Amino acid sequence: MAGRLSADAVVVGGGPNGLVAAIALADAGWEVLLLEANDTVGGAVRTAEVTAPGFRTDLFSAFYPLAAASPVIRDLHLEAHGLRWEHAPRVVTHVFPDGSATTMERDAEATAAHLESQAAGDGEAWLAMLEQWSRLRDPLLDALFSPFPPVRAGLSLGRQLGSRGLLDFARLAVLPARRLGEEQFAGPGPRALITGNAMHSDLPPDAAGSGLFGWLLTMLGQDVGFPVPSGGAQSLADALRSRFEAAGGTVRTGARVASVDVRGGRAVGVRLTDGERVAARRAVLADVDAPSLFTQLVGTEHLPASYVDALARFQWDHPTLKVNWAVDGPVPWRSPEAVGAGTVHLGVDDNGFVDHSAAMSTGRVSTAPFVLLGQMTTADPSRSPAGTESVWAYSHLSHSLAHDDEALAASTEAMRRVMEEAAPGVRDMVLAEHVQRPGDIEAANSNLVGGAINSGTAHLHQQLVFRPATGLGRPETPVAGLFLASASAHPGGGVHGACGWNAARAALGSEKAVRRRLARTAWSRLLG
Template sequence: MTPSPTSSADAVVVGAGPNGLVAANALADAGWDVVLVEANDTVGGAVRTAEVTAPGFRNDLFSAFYPLAAASPVIQDLHLERHGLAWEQAPRVVTHVFPDGSATPIERTPEATAAVLEEQAPGDGDAWLEMVEQWQEVRDPLLDALFTPIPPVKAGTTLARRLGTDGLLEFTRLALLPVTRLGEERFVGEGPRALLTGNAMHSDLPPDAAGSGLFGWLLCMLGQDVGFPTPRGGAQSLADAMERRFTAAGGTVRTGARVEAVEVSGGRAVGVRLTSGERIGARRAVLADVDAPTLFNRLVGDEHLPEAYVRALSRFQWDHPTLKLNWALDGPIPWRSPEAVGAGTVHLGVGRHGFIDHSAAMATGRVSREPFVLLGQMTTADPSRSPAGTESVWAYSHLSHSLARDEVGLEATAEGMRRVIEEAAPGFAERVIAEHVQRPADLQAANSNLVDGAINAGTAHLHQQLVFRPANGLGRPETPVVGLFLAGASAHPGGGVHGACGWNAARAALGAEKAVRRRLLRTAWSRLLPS
């Protein structure tokens, strides 16, 4: 028998990352008494900011730019601007810088981007505008389909009706294309091909993998639609606004409270036990913004799960580790490429074949000779991030799992990243006031969901998407334990700050509660009515 809890609530939400915060807000809006527990002393999960380089320089520790949040109906419906959130945009969305110094940007408007592409390769400007027109046609039903549980019946029906049979087949083909093939089919020049491929590699999909085309296309089109916005003052501002909204709705936040176990009685989640020994009961549900292996194998325990589910979870695949460098600079980055000036996000280090070489290095466990580097110019996007005339900068690169805790390999990768940036911006090193390194183990220590620096809570490969995420099942937040819902990015639709995983879990919990009430009502009526 489970001992009586120290306290209780209608629901306990474990983890105050963006998904946990969204789930907590949704339940509080429904009138539930909700306790949100977070192991760290600060809410936000992978949405956090701190001064880790030099005084006055605000560095986003994990994520930084949020096109998915800006487009997500889940985030937008929270109206976080009423709770202090404001967005900033860089003059340019993203620029890809080639090793020879040439560069291709996504500008703030489709027309401006098309003009650059047309100048670089005649015909590519019109091809870009055609792609934007395709995006505008499918935008709303597609986002609804992506951000709702499987199967997305209503959104899918709307999408099919809008596209027609031929259009739906064509779009399905696009969704399955490798991004390299998508670029070759649509464009003549290397610029737009690199933009598509670089954005696809924000996931862990190699550029020749099926499905990578959809990732690249989606991020490019979001960048052209809503930009790559960043919260004024730092990523932490987004998390703080969510927390303020939740507490204003009556919710309770407990930071510095690490969960030791999800308590299960009679096959149902009945609460959580903290490492302090305190117990918090859950009268209606437990929602976990926790990676799937940690939730099921450690917090719940295999003994409470069907054998087939345990077996399926044993095949869970993580996405690639991440190495991140943060800098405080005494001035702007001295780019060789004018197109990189004013870009919030810069992709650099590789040309057409370099993407494949970098992916091959990750697949074979070697240090990439020419790493693909993603860089953020945060003061360019948001002047509040550092003193006037300076720049707050980060860069990261993905690497193989075998290098995640190999100090020699990590330093070689970091040195390769520094070299790539110096070649693209001679004099960069001379502007560095301070550097702060986040190794994969450091990322995990700061946020336990980022296992070995994997930032998407599981691979984006097709074998672990949709009904296969996080394991064979329905692609939904319900779990084999009654009253326990997976609210983290290991659930469909996966990584990214869009809040859908938390929102879907909250909807499932509310729906389960309604189903229970309906069953009880039917039972009561059956007893009252004559036989």
């Protein structure tokens, strides 16, 4: 590759969005070069042995309901490139501080029966919510994963809902998760499932829009489960790379881009940190967080002042603190419902969600944090030696604490304590521990600035036409030929590939528009 200096398209960043964008362009017949700074592709979809030999740990993302449901990922047929999904016996369980628990079984009727046993009427309410999801699923996912505005998918969704249903759904879209749970269910269990899933993002339970996020992820869990790639998250990234290379694309790893070359207001290539330049004949697509792309790689001198001002208001999602364990045996849960669950939420009750969010908002260490935990060997037996468990847990914290060693140590110990209270004796079973602080997460993936894993907040003020900055909510940028293909673009975080797919579609559409303009100009000259 050392002598290659040009391609039709240069894709910067080999995360899932960058890989999907590269595949779409290669499928369209473009010559595509993908440049990845790390030694392996995957971005936040990577696996390594960081605790003990034989224990495989997903370093960032781990469970993939959005990927399993995404029409973008589905249509790539990654099973032909080695991807195989695995499922835990149970999807997700919420363990309350008193040891009681609520679980989502893989079978909806079994989930409903469990919820009904805890509060009369909740089983029926669960199935009614699932029926609503089943009706809206396809047009809704098409609308979410399409460039904004999603005209065709939006019309299809509107026809499915009808005028009254559209108003009801618009209300759901802005409803806080806490309120949604209170309106729909009598018992605390399903409320905790919705709120806990909402807090996979940085949305607090009382925030507008958190209800939609919690509802979406909860219904996806009941629909497609929380699957994991067999062998580790890296298997998904490797399958995407294989699919791209099979389409004729080229990957260079260990190639960090220092800047985007802009001439005459157009992106014409990139320069690497070693000084090498690669020309892009048609487009540059960047799977890079928006602030880094525009302020570091492009330079604000190439941007309108209004866009620079809007980017200055960009808000990151909360930093992540993650602890990985190699455990010498099954986790000794107090709650039988947690046995067999791939994902476990623990540490808080209904009010505890609010207390934890308040600590993040006010810069305090949460003494009773909300913890998301993955039992990876339960979901995929290949993740650790037989009879053991590869476990990780993470929690979010305030930006002001991201580099405070004392606060990070206290937060880590609080997570250990929550784990021990839910599973007495588990500390004595830990063979090895590996802690990923926010700074470690950013060092491993420069897009995860400050340990923020979703490339920007999911709050409504930075979604749709406000993502990444006030504008059209599309992958086109103020620099011609440069397209934003990262989760900083609509529809945001999560491994679904839509940000990359939308960027590729925009690049292809821009090429067609240029050809049409040139054709019109040629005809005008010929006739004039």
